[in-house]
Amino acid sequence: MKIAVLGTGMVGRTHAGKLSQLGYEVVVGTRVVIATKLKDKPDMMGNPPFSAWLKDNKKVKLENYSDAAKQGEIIINAVKGEVVVETLKSLEQELSGKILIDISNPLDFSKGMPPTLFVSNIDSLGEQIQKVLPRTKVVKTLNTLNAYLQVDPNQLANGDHDIFISGNDAEAKAKVVGYLKEWYGWKRVIDLGDITTARGAEMVLPLWLRLFSTLKKPMFNIKVVTE
Amino acid sequence: MKIAVLGTGMVGRTHAGKLSQLGYEVVVGTRVVIATKLKDKPDMMGNPPFSAWLKDNKKVKLENYSDAAKQGEIIINAVKGEVVVETLKSLEQELSGKILIDISNPLDFSKGMPPTLFVSNIDSLGEQIQKVLPRTKVVKTLNTLNAYLQVDPNQLANGDHDIFISGNDAEAKAKVVGYLKEWYGWKRVIDLGDITTARGAEMVLPLWLRLFSTLKKPMFNIKVVTE
Numbered sequence: 400m401k402i403a404v405l406g407t408g409m410v411g412r413t414h415a416g417k418l419s420q421l422g423y424e425v426v427v428g429t430r431v432v433i434a435t436k437l438k439d440k441p442d443m444m445g446n447p448p449f450s451a452w453l454k455d456n457k458k459v460k461l462e463n464y465s466d467a468a469k470q471g472e473i474i475i476n477a478v479k480g481e482v483v484v485e486t487l488k489s490l491e492q493e494l495s496g497k498i499l500i501d502i503s504n505p506l507d508f509s510k511g512m513p514p515t516l517f518v519s520n521i522d523s524l525g526e527q528i529q530k531v532l533p534r535t536k537v538v539k540t541l542n543t544l545n546a547y548l549q550v551d552p553n554q555l556a557n558g559d560h561d562i563f564i565s566g567n568d569a570e571a572k573a574k575v576v577g578y579l580k581e582w583y584g585w586k587r588v589i590d591l592g593d594i595t596t597a598r599g600a601e602m603v604l605p606l607w608l609r610l611f612s613t614l615k616k617p618m619f620n621i622k623v624v625t626e
Numbered sequence: 627m628k629i630a631v632l633g634t635g636m637v638g639r640t641h642a643g644k645l646s647q648l649g650y651e652v653v654v655g656t657r658v659v660i661a662t663k664l665k666d667k668p669d670m671m672g673n674p675p676f677s678a679w680l681k682d683n684k685k686v687k688l689e690n691y692s693d694a695a696k697q698g699e700i701i702i703n704a705v706k707g708e709v710v711v712e713t714l715k716s717l718e719q720e721l722s723g724k725i726l727i728d729i730s731n732p733l734d735f736s737k738g739m740p741p742t743l744f745v746s747n748i749d750s751l752g753e754q755i756q757k758v759l760p761r762t763k764v765v766k767t768l769n770t771l772n773a774y775l776q777v778d779p780n781q782l783a784n785g786d787h788d789i790f791i792s793g794n795d796a797e798a799k800a801k802v803v804g805y806l807k808e809w810y811g812w813k814r815v816i817d818l819g820d821i822t823t824a825r826g827a828e829m830v831l832p833l834w835l836r837l838f839s840t841l842k843k844p845m846f847n848i849k850v851v852t853e
Contacts, residue, residue, distance in 0.1 A: 589837070613816060619851060623846055623848055624782060
């Protein structure tokens with residue numbers, strides 16, 4: 400199975416690296432391949448340039464968004480929140496009929512720290528993506544925790560904590576639950592309902608950001624205690 | 627210690643009843659005492675009229691907001707979200723110098739179900755309350771779970787789940803953590819920081835509402851898993 404990961408930031412790299420290690424064919428999508436390859440300075444978060452990362456992940460291919468989306472049988476969306484909708488809208492054709500696993504968050508860093516959300520409450524990024532990709536099965540998940548935990552939940556409490564899943568297509572959600580288990584070892588995935596329930600999952604971020612500040616570490620997650 | 631509970635809905639009743647059973651002097655505040663007493667029909671949520679509840683909780687006194695706020699040494703705010711700010715603003719004098727435990731949520735039922743939030747993301751109800759009550763120590767907590775669990779957390783997983791606390795006054799927060807333990811048995815209270823962190827706790831509600839719909843029961847809570 401060929402997996403396309405859209406986005407070259409730390410979240411995209413973490414998924415691409417893990418999936419490549421697992422033996423999947425992985426293609427990472429970026430806006431302009433040569434520009435991404437020529438970057439030689441750390442980004443604003445201090446992450447090394449993509450080309451340095453690529454040297455340690457030689458099997459991963461880098462393509463422009465359109466070619467990556469075309470090649471991917473399954474798509475993981477890790478494009479930066481603020482440009483997600485315009486980026487994915489331009490890929491409507493390439494993504495048609497496919498499952499897109501949306502792990503992005505609508506974080507707005509323009510008003511200082513901690514970031515706020517540029518869409519919330521009466522709408523969500525998951526819904527906006529589904530709206531511009533009407534023929535794609537958008538499944539929102541994994542956005543509520545740190546990327547290293549996303550791809551390796553069992554390093555924390557032996558995986559005894561939860562993620563959520565939202566989407567309009569029940570079959571696509573069931574497949575994604577299967578991938579999350581097969582790829583990363585996720586045992587606990589709570590189906591919240593249709594894509595509008597992504598509002599609930601995305602609005603966890605403001606709490607996550609305060610917990611990160613309080614706990615002084617990113618390796619935590621929430622568990623829904625029911626009994 | 628005399629405790630004032632503002633609000634006669636199910637949340638206010640649950641706290642008032644529990645505290646009265648524990649032997650505290652409890653006064654419940656309402657807008658117009660005689661109107662509350664004369665109500666003889668269930669409310670829109672199907673809860674019995676307050677007067678029926680009062681018969682089972684004979685030690686609880688009912689007063690107008692001003693008299694209740696005056697008498698209370700500690701105040702619990704369980705006024706309906708949409709009228710919280712105007713109600714509390716009118717009590718600035720009575721609440722001056724006191725700790726107000728704000729357990730309310732900014733739920734907006736006017737746009738259908740599930741409710742949305744009428745303030746979120748760049749502000750919170752906790753902050754709005756602190757703004758209109760500058761001489762009161764506003765402590766936000768308990769808003770992230772069902773009222774029956776708020777007052778009896780040990781009925782679920784032996785209390786192994788979390789609540790959050792936000793407020794500008796460290797001493798007031800420490801006192802409230804003590805009350806939560808003494809009154810209700812809370813063992814796990816996470817201090818998120820100043821009152822602006824109430825945004826994080828209040829924005830949990832959209833997730834809570836979807837979980838309620840998925841789990842088909844209100845007796846659940848989240849636990850922050852850290853190791």
